[in-house]
Amino acid sequence: MFIDLQAVTKIYNQGQPNEVIALKTVSLAVAKGEMVCVQGPSGSGKTTLLSIIGCIFSPTSGRAAIGGKKISRLPDHFLTRYRRELIGFVFQNYNMIDHLTVLENITLPLLALGVSPSIRERKADHLLEKFGISHRKKFKVNQLSGGELQRAAIARALINDPPIIVADEPTAHLDGKLSLEVMDMLAALKEEGRTVVVASHDPIVSRHHGMAGIIEVRDGVILLNKPVG
């Protein structure tokens, strides 16, 4: 399995009076090239699950392997390295840096890798072309519409050519038409062989034809882990 969690637990503030068990012995398997939807209300542990899949932090206990790399109890700089290699993020609030242009935002992941400006621009141009926003490349991100922003965010997620895409509520601020467009883009990524994990309440997302399965999280446990059908 490409994403493999076995009996994973995540506890915040362990041993403290404000200890919180966000995930309780959760097990999950997602194959390479699959697209799955993670659902759950606020405080269910959905964000924690996404953070573990996204190599943002390690589980407290249990076994987690993402893209073939074991991430259990890894130091932060290893997690960051794997995150950079394996994961592309698409956020609910886009998480663009306002004072930078679209081009600069998209190429941010490549800066710390020492990629030269010409190669960065070439990679970015290819993605901007693919998502139909080349004409906005020199614009500041606060001049873009919601749909354009989300396309730019997906382009940024792909700049390192990661095998896994993690999208947190990608359609939250979009209307029905744009939501479908975004999901079609994510499904196309799945068709390219990437594994896509989407967290969303939106039925447009969970019922999308590209979706292989739904993972429902509640109170830190997975209640439902079933294929769409």
Added chain:
Amino acid sequence: MGRVLNILDYALCSLRRKLLKNVSVFAIFTLVIFLFCSFQLVSRALTEAAEQLLTTAPDITIQQMSAGRQISIASSTKMELAGIFGIKKIKERIWGYYFDESNGANYTVIGMHAPFSDSPGDRLPGLSEGRLPAPGERGKVVVSDNIRNHLQLGSRKHFSLFRPDLTQAGFETIGLFDGKLEIVTADLILMTLADARDLFAIPDKFVTDLLVYVANPNEIETIARKISLKLPGSRVITRNQILKTYKVVFNWRSGLGTICLLTALAAFVILAWDKASGLSREEMKEVGILKILGWQTGDIIFLRFCESLTVSLLAFLTGYLLAWMHIVYFDGILFRPVFLGWSVVRPVFSLAPSFSIENLLLVFCLSVVPYLCATAVPAWRAATVRADSVI
């Protein structure tokens, strides 16, 4: 290398965005460095000037002491030193201060036997016009332009000074000192030994000091030691010691100034810490985004380091340049009184410190290094914003 350049580029853009904050830090830092550098450069320039000018001083000067004060020394003391091998020549000198009541100025009067410059190593300040008094001449003097103005001579050559018994001694200026050496000659009246003896009413056979000239410069210390053993009540001073004393004095004053400026530096370092520590929500979000996109903690620390280094290096270079201009074009006007003290007959001279890497390094370590250390912890704090803070 690519990573370094990319992060440096990002840092420069980041500085440009927070222009007001960075310009204020830059301005204050430049001022602190300007003050440090000015002190250092003035000290250095004066030390170099003193070094140059002391080539006119004798190798060894002998003075007679009594009850801890200088008194006249008998000319016959020369005979006692005759046996010391290596002494080339011993000259007599009378010198003293003449207080001019009319303008409150103190003139330095030096009287020596003419001819004044009869051998190599006996270098007197040069003249811009006229000549030195000849042997046997009386009443002829060489003065500086400064003194001529203070005496209000104009085109006149004759003036009088009062002896201790209030009778007047008349003098005629026959030469003018070169303005290049004004730091030494500004208040100097040079005359023959006989004239000086007459002016100060010093008894015959006595002088104020004996000037010793040595054949081999490497033997100066040895000969000075021998003289001090032969003349136990005397004070024996070498030219090297005079120079060292000046260096110590200038270094001491420079050090004192530096200590005072350290308070300014400390205040600035605290300010820098404070400015660097404050992370706005926007900055926290930016760091969180960078972290989640794969920037390491080390990358963010390096980014902050580049920002601090850029501001401090620019401030350093600007401060140094401004200090240089202050010294060379404005004669160090802010700090000259600290080094030169008070005087009515104030020499007018230009300071031209030589460029020195050592000096540059000294000021760099006093300024940039503490600043970078102060911004280290805030840089780390900024870098430890968690990646999950943006989810």
Added chain:
Amino acid sequence: MLLNSWSIVLLVTSAAALFLAGGAGRTAIRILRFWDADADTARQIQLESETWLSALLMEYGMVLQLVSLLLLVLAADSYSEILVGAMCATGAFLANGYGIPLLLVKISGIFLYGFWIVLHRLDISSEYLPLTRIKYMYLLMLVPLLLLDTVLLILYLVQLKPDIITSCCGVVFGNSTGDGKNLIGPVPVRFIMSVFYGLAGLLSVIGFLLLKRIDRGPYPAERIIGFCFSLLWMIFFSLSLLVITSVISSYIYGMPFHRCPFDILKKEYYSVGYLIYGTLFAATFFGAGAGMTALLTTFPSLVEPVRSFRKASLRLCLLLLPLFLAVVSWFPAVYLFSGNR
């Protein structure tokens, strides 16, 4: 002689180094008390982030130590102009009993702090961070060294008496120990130089063999050979300082009785001292580092990172050593081949 710009800058740099060491030391204590690599507590996460802080402070400290060594030598040169009997920086260091110990502590500090950084970089290259406790214990052992450095500096500066004219007499003549420009007396030149070149040759051969062997994986005697290699480098370093001072410097100055290791840094001698000491310090650091890190192959997760580091270090020291030898040999060679002129 505290009221002097050089003294002030030395003290400020020392204070900055103490501040950095204090911060790093605080982290070291916390880590030694609470570190648990398997824990997922907020404290453990905080400690992991503090390791970055301590590394940053140590790296700054290392650079400060390098700079302060240079500052000390430049300061000594400046002091020599106003001290009794001091003809150059050597005389300034010999002016009281604290100068030479201070210099030696600073020089050893550079290698010791630098080695901490090597340990840290190797530690973070493994996901298990196996050297964490060791490196922080080592860090705590370095703090007293830094304190000693500061104490010696203060004592040295306080005890320096400038040569100034007093009211009662001139000055006391010739009070400095030695002749003010020679750090050590003459040595048996042929013997010393034979040992010097012999040892350099031995280090080159061993280094070359180690480099060739390194890709073939670990072997039983690897650690002891590595340790001995480091020891040889330390001996070579000390011997090189002796050779530079007592033999080579005279050829650089063209004066047989001027044996000063510091004047070769001056512009009059083309600042060749920087090249000489730069190559010597770097070659010793990498050579000794390559040897000492062989001891870390007991940690399975460090085998690969240590191998990469040792390979790179061996290459560097094998490049720098001949360069150092070429530079120091140039001056006597020119003298000998030009017919002793």
